Amino acid sequence: MKIIATVGLIVLGAIVTYVQSRSGSGGGVTGGAGAGVPRTSSTSADAPTQSESARPSEQAARPPTREAENQSARRPEAASSTGKASGGSSSSPGQARIAAWNIEWFGKPEDRSGPARGIAQDPREVAAYIAASRAPIVGVCEIVTLVPGRPIRSREVESMIVELNRATAGDWKYALNPGRADGDQLTGVIWNAQIVTARTHKGTAFDPDRDVPWAVPVKKGRSSQGSGLWSRPPHAMKFSLGEGQTDVVVIMVHMKADYQGDFAAHRAEEARSLVDALPEVRRTFGDQDIVIIGDTNCVGDREPAVEALVNAGMRDLNRSGMQTHWRGGSMDRAIVPALQPEFASSGFQVVSEDYLRKMRWEPQDFKRRLSDHYLVVTDVQVMPDDD
Numbered sequence: 001m002k003i004i005a006t007v008g009l010i011v012l013g014a015i016v017t018y019v020q021s022r023s024g025s026g027g028g029v030t031g032g033a034g035a036g037v038p039r040t041s042s043t044s045a046d047a048p049t050q051s052e053s054a055r056p057s058e059q060a061a062r063p064p065t066r067e068a069e070n071q072s073a074r075r076p077e078a079a080s081s082t083g084k085a086s087g088g089s090s091s092s093p094g095q096a097r098i099a100a101w102n103i104e105w106f107g108k109p110e111d112r113s114g115p116a117r118g119i120a121q122d123p124r125e126v127a128a129y130i131a132a133s134r135a136p137i138v139g140v141c142e143i144v145t146l147v148p149g150r151p152i153r154s155r156e157v158e159s160m161i162v163e164l165n166r167a168t169a170g171d172w173k174y175a176l177n178p179g180r181a182d183g184d185q186l187t188g189v190i191w192n193a194q195i196v197t198a199r200t201h202k203g204t205a206f207d208p209d210r211d212v213p214w215a216v217p218v219k220k221g222r223s224s225q226g227s228g229l230w231s232r233p234p235h236a237m238k239f240s241l242g243e244g245q246t247d248v249v250v251i252m253v254h255m256k257a258d259y260q261g262d263f264a265a266h267r268a269e270e271a272r273s274l275v276d277a278l279p280e281v282r283r284t285f286g287d288q289d290i291v292i293i294g295d296t297n298c299v300g301d302r303e304p305a306v307e308a309l310v311n312a313g314m315r316d317l318n319r320s321g322m323q324t325h326w327r328g329g330s331m332d333r334a335i336v337p338a339l340q341p342e343f344a345s346s347g348f349q350v351v352s353e354d355y356l357r358k359m360r361w362e363p364q365d366f367k368r369r370l371s372d373h374y375l376v377v378t379d380v381q382v383m384p385d386d387d
Helices: 002-023 123-132 155-168 264-285 304-311 353-359 363-369
Strands: 095-106 137-143 172-176 186-192 197-199 235-240 247-254 290-295 314-316 332-337 349-351 375-381
Touching: 095 123, 095 247, 095 290, 095 332, 123 155, 137 155, 137 247, 137 290, 155 172, 155 186, 186 235, 186 247, 235 264, 247 264, 264 290, 264 304, 290 375, 304 314, 304 332, 332 375, 349 353, 353 363
Parallel strands: 095 137, 247 290
Antiparallel strands: 095 375, 137 186, 172 186, 197 235, 235 247, 290 332, 314 332, 349 375
């Protein structure tokens, strides 16, 4: 009987040990390894934060019509802010951040939609939000200006630059590109000249008072859907991240939106024409390190426009479909070379949830005060230049 009792105790102990090990294995049990760790928005293209089954459908990801924007909004599911900026520099040694932001009708508040209609953004709030990204290079789009001439000037951008210099103790410059009409829905880039050096396509120092960004030679004319291709033409600028260090060529894009229709086929034609132009971009700038960033208006990573760029040797860093619009949708993207070592560990962030919490704002507040899009960020490794 003693032997049977002893064996019984040994078996019972083994069962208890097995159950305890299973409860601590992180298999969904509270208190297991990794339990309570929030999902962040920083990801590499090879390790998405959302599973394929968790990704919303492309139809669900489409931004609503302007009429629908008056309805209540949900909080973003995946988001990040990067804290208070210091001089607009990168947060990590050996890395530089590149950001992009669609600032809804900046300079023409009467065209803003929903709860923001008629409300002009405060340059101080615009600057504070950009500073929170801690990026020394920021692509912008949807800028409207009535200031004539070349280079293109904007009173609103210049007011924001003044506030950005105060917020970061930086030396910020800007360059704007022609839009779909004179002064209408422009793209451009702002940069902190204390951190990075802007260069022309000829390799000389970029003078914002004289020089203009290089126009990417994309196809013009009308798409198969009848709308003008690249009504907001892409332009390229080169930035040096240090003497003998990484250079990057930034192409800020703003592709056609699904306003009053589904224009996925149109965007695919725009993307294919951009792919066709990339060899000329590389030859002109003498560089392989090209970052295509901005508002692609693509509603999912399976959209033909995104696939065209990926098939051309690029990586979509927002392949997990992080929300970049206040009411859902992952239109804003960063697309980088798949094989260049400078981008091997590049991630993707959306400056939204933490920033809203810090400001005690709801998404509706962000929409009303700033934009319908959130700012997105990626990073590039700073290393000895290899091209």
